[in-house]
Amino acid sequence: MWRGARVVSGYLRRFSTAVRRRMEDEGDWLYSSEWWGSDSDDGHSVLRSTSGKGNGVVAVVAYPSSRPSKMHWSGMERWLQQRCEEVHPGYKDGGKLRILGYQWRVLRFNEVTRQSTAKVMAAYRENTPGVVYLMQQPHCLAVPYVKSMVSAGLTTIASCSFDIISALQGKKNMHILCIGHGGGSLPLFLASRIQGAIVHVVEIDPLVISASIRAMGFPGFSLMTKSGDRAVTKPDIIDEVMWKGVHERIFLYEADAEEFIVNNTNVYDMIFVDAYDGEDIFPHKLWDPDSPFLKALSNQLHPKHGTVVVNLHSDSDVLNHDGSVPSELEQILPMGKYVSQVCRAYKDVLVGKGGSGLAFTVAVPWVCNTSLIVCRGFGRDSKYFNRDFAINTLISKSLELEHVMGLPFSCLEYIKRGFIVVG
Numbered sequence: 001m002w003r004g005a006r007v008v009s010g011y012l013r014r015f016s017t018a019v020r021r022r023m024e025d026e027g028d029w030l031y032s033s034e035w036w037g038s039d040s041d042d043g044h045s046v047l048r049s050t051s052g053k054g055n056g057v058v059a060v061v062a063y064p065s066s067r068p069s070k071m072h073w074s075g076m077e078r079w080l081q082q083r084c085e086e087v088h089p090g091y092k093d094g095g096k097l098r099i100l101g102y103q104w105r106v107l108r109f110n111e112v113t114r115q116s117t118a119k120v121m122a123a124y125r126e127n128t129p130g131v132v133y134l135m136q137q138p139h140c141l142a143v144p145y146v147k148s149m150v151s152a153g154l155t156t157i158a159s160c161s162f163d164i165i166s167a168l169q170g171k172k173n174m175h176i177l178c179i180g181h182g183g184g185s186l187p188l189f190l191a192s193r194i195q196g197a198i199v200h201v202v203e204i205d206p207l208v209i210s211a212s213i214r215a216m217g218f219p220g221f222s223l224m225t226k227s228g229d230r231a232v233t234k235p236d237i238i239d240e241v242m243w244k245g246v247h248e249r250i251f252l253y254e255a256d257a258e259e260f261i262v263n264n265t266n267v268y269d270m271i272f273v274d275a276y277d278g279e280d281i282f283p284h285k286l287w288d289p290d291s292p293f294l295k296a297l298s299n300q301l302h303p304k305h306g307t308v309v310v311n312l313h314s315d316s317d318v319l320n321h322d323g324s325v326p327s328e329l330e331q332i333l334p335m336g337k338y339v340s341q342v343c344r345a346y347k348d349v350l351v352g353k354g355g356s357g358l359a360f361t362v363a364v365p366w367v368c369n370t371s372l373i374v375c376r377g378f379g380r381d382s383k384y385f386n387r388d389f390a391i392n393t394l395i396s397k398s399l400e401l402e403h404v405m406g407l408p409f410s411c412l413e414y415i416k417r418g419f420i421v422v423g
Helices: 029-035 070-087 144-158 164-168 185-193 206-215 237-243 257-262 292-299 336-350 387-405
Strands: 044-050 057-064 097-109 113-125 128-136 174-179 197-203 250-254 270-273 307-313 357-363 369-376
Touching (some): 029 057, 044 206, 070 097, 097 206, 113 185, 128 237, 144 307, 164 387, 292 336, 307 336, 336 357
Parallel strands (some): 197 250
Antiparallel strands (some): 097 113, 113 128, 307 369, 357 369
16 A cells, blocks of 8 residues: 655656566556546546445546557457467357456545555457456556565565475465455466465455455455355356466455454465555554464464565655654654564564574665565575675575566566665
8 A cells, every 4th residue: 555646755766777677567667657646637436435444435546558559459359369269169159359448447545545556458248348347467566565565575485495486387386365455466466477376365345355356357256255165156257268267376355364364274485464444554453563463473474484575654765763753754654653663573473583584674666665574494594694695695586586487577676775684
């Protein structure tokens, strides 16, 4: 989540890296004017309702997208038709699938907080043009803090003993938990890029879940019931065409994060935490070192390579030297004054004092967010372990990971800035 139209001065410049981008990044900050939005832009609301879970007015606002251009739509239509033949050979009812267009869709709380954003493709069948199918584009991450969480988190677990290459190829499972759903861009990206990923998502607000499925193109087949079964027993043909198995590896639960964690015994390789309410507050129970949540989270994190990534507001550039927030920023950065406490709590509970592992933060380019990464088994047994060892290991692994995953953005860009080891 990120607040309002707030951009830190000086973050708008681009960073040069040695990594050559292999494809156009549709979510690059260069196109942020399309999805950042303002009160005077040409966006229009496609969903609007009041939450019963503390998120206020929940709305999805649509903005026109310039990428991909119309000249490339025919290629996607051929891809959809090929998928259709693979899923259901000889299936011709409804006619060919055609592209209607692409949009950015932004999930907002209380008109101010931009909770998440996603690119959506709209398609229809020639014989039933009145029925529109939405497909969130899983490769496209626009918000900088999400790219930071992905880059720093995957680079870190790859630097431990976890064989992420086998997970990417689907040769082994990678169990991932996402606390906080929003529009679903993070879990969808992970499930689509990592063939062995089994992704559990926990979201407390049913309205947010509904908005992501109805208005942001998140696969509805992922939704689970209270009893732990699929809400829809079998995906329809169009779901199979668009997702081809990705939706079968995502499990979306409507639940309170603390209750979910305390009441299950799963073991996760990675856990992503991005849980802010309509007032932009990170619940105290999700970072209190004495809370049942953190203790249960520690028990469910893999003991050898488990990695947790937490999205926090306010980065090191806007904090005082003692970690406090300047008085003039307290109202717009309600989380800032607690950043150091959150970092310490996660590090102490998940790694322990003197334990084998690493905790660090990186500042997110362009926006006021910090990514906290806590992992087990990162080089603490090495006699050469220090800050330089840690960051050099991460830089080397980030370049390798970007190449293997074929990412359109640079992992390094989201690791090198404001790197601080949590002592």
